[in-house]
Amino acid sequence: MPEPLxxxxxxxxxxxxxxxxxxxxxKLDENKVYAILGPNGAGKSTLLRLLNMLExxxxxxxxxxxxxxxxxxxxxRLRMRRQMCMVLQNTYLFNTSVYQNVAYGLQLRxxxxxxxxxxxxxxxxxxxxxxFGSRRALKLSGGETQRVALARAVAVxxxxxxxxxxxxxxxxxxVALIEKLVRRIHExxxxxxxxxxxxxxxAQRLADEAILLYNGEVIEKAxxxxxxxxxQSDITRRFISGTMIY
Amino acid sequence: xxxxxxxxxxxxFCLRGGELSxxxxxxxxxxxxxxxxxxxxxxxxxxFLGLKRFPGRELLLRVIYTLMSLPPVLAGLLVYLLxxxxxxxxxxxxxxxxxxxxxxxxxxxxxxxxxLSSAAIAAKEKLAMDTARTLGASERQAAWMVxxxxxxxxxxxxxxxxxxxxxxxxxxxLVGGNVRYQTRVLTTSIVLETRxxxxxxxxxxxxxxxxxxxxxSSVLLKIDDSKLR
Ligand SMILES: Nc1ncnc2c1ncn2[C@@H]1O[C@H](COP(=O)(O)OP(=O)(O)OP(=O)(O)O)[C@@H](O)[C@H]1O
Ligand SMILES: [Mg+2]
Numbered sequence: 371m372p373e374p375l376x377x378x379x380x381x382x383x384x385x386x387x388x389x390x391x392x393x394x395x396x397k398l399d400e401n402k403v404y405a406i407l408g409p410n411g412a413g414k415s416t417l418l419r420l421l422n423m424l425e426x427x428x429x430x431x432x433x434x435x436x437x438x439x440x441x442x443x444x445x446x447r448l449r450m451r452r453q454m455c456m457v458l459q460n461t462y463l464f465n466t467s468v469y470q471n472v473a474y475g476l477q478l479r480x481x482x483x484x485x486x487x488x489x490x491x492x493x494x495x496x497x498x499x500x501x502f503g504s505r506r507a508l509k510l511s512g513g514e515t516q517r518v519a520l521a522r523a524v525a526v527x528x529x530x531x532x533x534x535x536x537x538x539x540x541x542x543x544x545v546a547l548i549e550k551l552v553r554r555i556h557e558x559x560x561x562x563x564x565x566x567x568x569x570x571x572x573a574q575r576l577a578d579e580a581i582l583l584y585n586g587e588v589i590e591k592a593x594x595x596x597x598x599x600x601x602q603s604d605i606t607r608r609f610i611s612g613t614m615i616y
Numbered sequence: 617x618x619x620x621x622x623x624x625x626x627x628x629f630c631l632r633g634g635e636l637s638x639x640x641x642x643x644x645x646x647x648x649x650x651x652x653x654x655x656x657x658x659x660x661x662x663x664f665l666g667l668k669r670f671p672g673r674e675l676l677l678r679v680i681y682t683l684m685s686l687p688p689v690l691a692g693l694l695v696y697l698l699x700x701x702x703x704x705x706x707x708x709x710x711x712x713x714x715x716x717x718x719x720x721x722x723x724x725x726x727x728x729x730x731x732l733s734s735a736a737i738a739a740k741e742k743l744a745m746d747t748a749r750t751l752g753a754s755e756r757q758a759a760w761m762v763x764x765x766x767x768x769x770x771x772x773x774x775x776x777x778x779x780x781x782x783x784x785x786x787x788x789x790l791v792g793g794n795v796r797y798q799t800r801v802l803t804t805s806i807v808l809e810t811r812x813x814x815x816x817x818x819x820x821x822x823x824x825x826x827x828x829x830x831x832x833s834s835v836l837l838k839i840d841d842s843k844l845r
Pocket of ligand 1: 385386411415
């Protein structure tokens with residue numbers, strides 16, 4: 371059994387004394403696609419933000435590749451963070467060109483010159499926005515914005531891709547495109563993907579495993595086939611049948 | 617009336633062109649230096665206030681916002697007392713010279729630059745900072761990205777600070793003394809010409825002041841558009 375990519379042990383996150391996440395034990399393996407499900411306020415974004423070190427847990431340990439990320443030194447943390455990329459729930463593009471947005475993560479990792487240009491172009495063509503390099507990022511449509519956000523995250527070839535509702539408020543074609551891109555990047559690089567979604571069909575289409583969060587706790591984690599056809603928990607059953615009252 | 621005005625303005629330029637260019641140069645020099653110093657002090661302080669949360673931050677911000685409406689003549693008085701012969705810095709003996717005028721205008725420009733920078737940075741802090749981090753930025757790199765993202769607001773602060781310094785009369789009058797060929801600037805000249813009944817000259821000077829402000833803000837806006845991409 372290889373060691374998990376992530377392991378969360380007794381992780382608790384409180385805001386102003388209110389517990390919003392309490393994960394006893396959660397293991398995430400390499401090369402998999404996980405769908406994170408759960409009602410609004412369940413703690414899904416908080417979980418991803420903890421993994422990306424945007425927040426610190428109130429207590430407990432988060433282990434990434436065998437290293438406790440919250441006890442590691444500043445430079446070790448930065449090195450680990452640079453193996454991941456996250457697309458935030460509120461996508462924010464920098465107020466520059468599309469090209470500069472995609473180049474940023476690469477530049478942070480020391481990529482320069484011709485290699486930089488090649489990788490930016492590759493990422494833009496990957497999301498079908500080859501001609502968009504010189505466009506102002508803030509003038510793009512919602513769907514284009516999401517594609518740039520994805521391009522900028524995958525451009526650095528991360529080991530972990532954290533996607534917080536990347537297809538919320540997109541039209542069906544754009545949703546299909548983003549899903550296709552996520553699947554393709556996963557297949558070609560083996561990147562581990564954690565994708566938060568409210569779209570249960572999307573979870574079934576994309577993920578190997580589904581994780582249900584409810585009131586800050588992991589209720590069920592199972593391969594999607596089992597999760598959707600034979601859930602072990604009552605809460606999961608109610609959640610997927612849509613009768614759960616939020 | 618219009619022709620009259622134009623001809624007197626023309627006369628004014630011909631008669632006192634040399635003196636006028638000195639006045640314009642000094643005005644730009646004094647206010648320009650004040651704004652540069654104000655930016656050097658105000659932008660880092662604004663960035664600190666916009667990015668960090670610490671006890672006393674709210675109070676400090678309120679004090680800075682209050683200082684935005686510091687009356688120029690009061691700023692001038694404070695600087696005057698500081699540099700007067702009997703004041704703590706009197707030994708420098710620089711009262712009624714351009715450097716003291718700069719000091720007085722720094723006092724006026726810095727709070728504006730600080731306050732507008734911190735507001736602009738705080739508005740971008742959460743999302744721009746987090747986005748930079750998600751792409752692999754260190755805390756310092758992320759903070760720099762936030763400052764770059766807030767550049768329009770910071771430049772607005774610099775422009776407002778310049779406007780306040782360039783257009784004020786109370787402070788430079790008090791600490792500069794409006795000495796001909798030495799500390800006379802555009803605004804103090806306007807006061808003088810008005811007092812002497814030379815309204816056309818006063819208006820012409822006012823127009824020059826506005827024109828220069830227009831040029832300066834155009835240059836700054838150009839920077840916003842291109843340089844800091
Ligand atoms: N910075 C914060 N300060 C205080 N409370 C917070 C903060 N961030 C999140 N919370 C709270 O934590 C809880 C979980 O939030 P989180 O964003 O993780 O939910 P979510 O599952 O992503 O919900 P959604 O589906 O609406 O995005 C919510 O009740 C939220 O109000
Ligand atoms: Mg969320």
